[in-house]
Amino acid sequence: MPRLCKFYPGICLTTEEKAWKKLSQGKKNLSQGKKNLSQVKKSLSQGKKNLSQVKKNLSQGKKNLSQVKKNLSQGKKNLSQVKINLSQGKKNLS
Numbered sequence: 001m002p003r004l005c006k007f008y009p010g011i012c013l014t015t016e017e018k019a020w021k022k023l024s025q026g027k028k029n030l031s032q033g034k035k036n037l038s039q040v041k042k043s044l045s046q047g048k049k050n051l052s053q054v055k056k057n058l059s060q061g062k063k064n065l066s067q068v069k070k071n072l073s074q075g076k077k078n079l080s081q082v083k084i085n086l087s088q089g090k091k092n093l094s
Contacts, residue, residue, distance in 0.1 A: 005012035013021065
């Protein structure tokens with residue numbers, strides 16, 4: 001079966017034309033790959049910043065939890081003292 005190039009000479013690409021086409025496509029792919037890599041680097045940088053902020057928030061949360069525990073402990077002591085005072089007050093009324 002004859003190739004279409006024999007009947008339509010402009011339809012077939014030469015080896016050189018095919019090589020240039022592949023090179024052109026390769027350059028486009030490389031350019032897009034560089035853009036994608038740049039975007040990945042930006043995303044990674046933002047992720048690192050976010051992680052740093054999460055760590056700071058976690059540290060602050062731990063400090064806050066520690067303070068809440070201290071306040072709770074002090075509140076329990078105060079409640080105990082109130083109960084003692086209430087008991088003493090009842091005795092004094094009797």
